[in-house]
Amino acid sequence: MEVKMSKKILVIGGAxxxxxxxxxxxxxxxxxxxxLDTFWFGDGVFNDWILKNSRTSINRLGFVKGDIRNCDLEQAMRDVDCVIHLACISNDPSFELNRDLGRSINYDAFLKVIIAAQESKIGRFIFASSSSVYGVKNTPNVTEDMCLEPLTDYSKYKAFCEMELQMIPTEKLxxxxxxxxxxxxxxxxxRLDLSVNILTMAALTKGKIMVFGGSQIRPNIHIEDMTDLYVRLVNEEDDRIIGRTFNAGGSNLSIETIAELVKKIIEQCMAKKIEIEKVPTWDLRSYHVSSAKIERQLGWQTIRDVPxxxxxxxxxxxxxxxxxxDDPKYSNIKTMKVLKIQ
Ligand SMILES: NC(=O)c1ccc[n+]([C@@H]2O[C@H](COP(=O)([O-])OP(=O)(O)OC[C@H]3O[C@@H](n4cnc5c(N)ncnc54)[C@H](O)[C@@H]3O)[C@@H](O)[C@H]2O)c1
Incomplete structure (x- = not known):
């Protein structure tokens, strides 16, 4: 029987x-x-939760404003049972804007984080990699045992971080x-710089969806499924997850199909006409990711879909x-330009 326990969790990049x-x-x-976060995208994201909760609950939330490149990581990890590491320059365009910055956060600082986690005897370290580590694959179902062929620096450093972690014996971390x-x-x-979100907001605000290419198939996951999974991983039994790598996704859909779904939903719900315009693109990267392993081993699957x-x-x-x-804060690359993040 699963025993649910209250844990002390450090979420790096939690804002x-x-x-x-x-x-x-x-x-x-x-x-x-x-x-622990630099709070580049604002520090009020928990205000709603704080307003709705009692002082006793609020006291269970703490903040450390800091940059993983130079903050005291061991101090931030003091008395922590579990670390969820989300912080990074988190998409290709933002990474390409300043590749040294990207490398310094996504890889160099990651090494510091995992050293501090070992020194601090962290009991569980959950790392958010990305399904983009696979690159383009023609196989109908990309599984965890397939080789990684990252195509961008963002994905390459995710793959490097995975390799660094995999070299650490699980008794140490x-x-x-x-x-x-x-x-x-x-x-x-x-974030309005992610595919489903971009298409939906374009339909809502402009009545027109631009589809670049369209045939590219990409895996998607609803934020509620994503976050339910991390919550579950915090209390999952060690022998079911430690030392393992899992894909986590729901439906794999072409951009074209997503655009059609968005059009249908917004037209039905908002009684407005949505136009779809197709624009040719060189970026026809496509991958169809399988989440069968996590379903088989943990019995976890998504319960929400793109609609x-x-x-x-x-x-x-x-x-x-x-x-x-249109506020730049909804786009990572625009925020980085506005804040002149170095
Ligand atoms: N959102 C997605 O579609 C997606 C898909 C696959 C993987 N991931 C991974 O999940 C994680 C979270 O993604 P997200 O969409 O929430 O990204 P995000 O950019 O919204 O959040 C990253 C957070 O990390 C913080 N941060 C960045 N650099 C930092 C530093 N040097 N020190 C401290 N804090 C720092 C930022 O301020 C931000 O709050 C990332 O690792 C990302 O690569 C996300």
């Missing part, structure tokens, strides 16, 4: 898109959470690697939760 939805869930599950699909849906720190994420976003937009969608 980002995934973290902003994950941290409240961890708190609601009774855990103590410390968020009990690690688990997750390779998530592209995340979609609403979160308090919103759910479209509706999730539409409702948030209609409720005024995404004011001024």
């Amino acid at each position: 980002g898109y995934v973290g902003s939805a994950l941290v409240p869930k961890l708190l609601d599950a009774g855990h103590y959470v410390r968020v 009990p690690w688990v690697i997750i390779r998530p699909a592209t995340v979609c849906g609403y979160a308090p720190r919103m 759910d994420a479209v509706v999730h976003l539409m409702k948030a937009f209609n409720a005024g939760l995404i004011p001024n969608p």
Whole structure:
């Protein structure tokens, strides 16, 4: 029988898109959470949760404003049972903007994080890699045992980080690697630079969706499924996850199909006509990721799909939760340019 225990968790990069939805869930599950982040995308992402909760619950949430490249990581990990490592320059364009910066955070600082985690005797280290580590594959189902052929620096450093972790004996650092699909849906720190989110917001705000190419198949995962999985990994039994790597995704859909789904949903729900315009592109990278291993070994599978994420976003937009969608804060690369992050 699974025994649920309250843990002390450090979420590095916890004020980002995934973290902003994950941290409240961890708190609601009774855990103590410390968020270590530079807060580049704002520091108010937990305000709603804070407003709705009692002082006793709020006291289980703590913040460390710092940069993993130079902050005191062991101090941040003091008394922590579990680390969830999400911090990075988290997409290809942002990485390419300043490759030295990308490398310094996504790889060099990662090495410091895993050394500190070992020194601090962290009981569980959960690393957010990416399904983009596979590169382009023609096989119908990309599984965890296939070779990694990353095509961009962002994916290459994710693969390097995985290799660094895999070299550490699990008795020294009990690690688990997750390779998530592209995340979609609403979160308090919103990202409008991810495929499903881009298409949905274009339909909502412009009535027109631009589809670049269209035939590329990419895996997607609803933010609620993504964050449910991390919550589950915190309390999963060691022998089911430690030392293992799992893909985590839901439906693999072509960009064309996503655009058609978005059009249908927004036209039905908002009674407005949505146009789809196709634009040729060189980027026809396609991959179809299988999440059969995690389903087989942990019995975990997604329970939401892309249409759910479209509706999730539409409702948030209609409720005024995404004011001024052109604000640079919703795009990682625009924020990096505005803040002149070095
Ligand atoms: N969102 C996706 O579609 C997706 C898909 C696959 C994998 N992932 C991975 O999941 C993780 C979270 O993604 P996200 O979408 O929430 O990204 P995000 O960019 O929204 O969040 C990253 C957070 O890390 C923080 N951060 C960045 N550099 C830092 C540093 N040097 N020190 C401290 N904090 C720092 C940022 O301020 C931000 O709050 C990332 O590792 C990403 O690669 C995300």
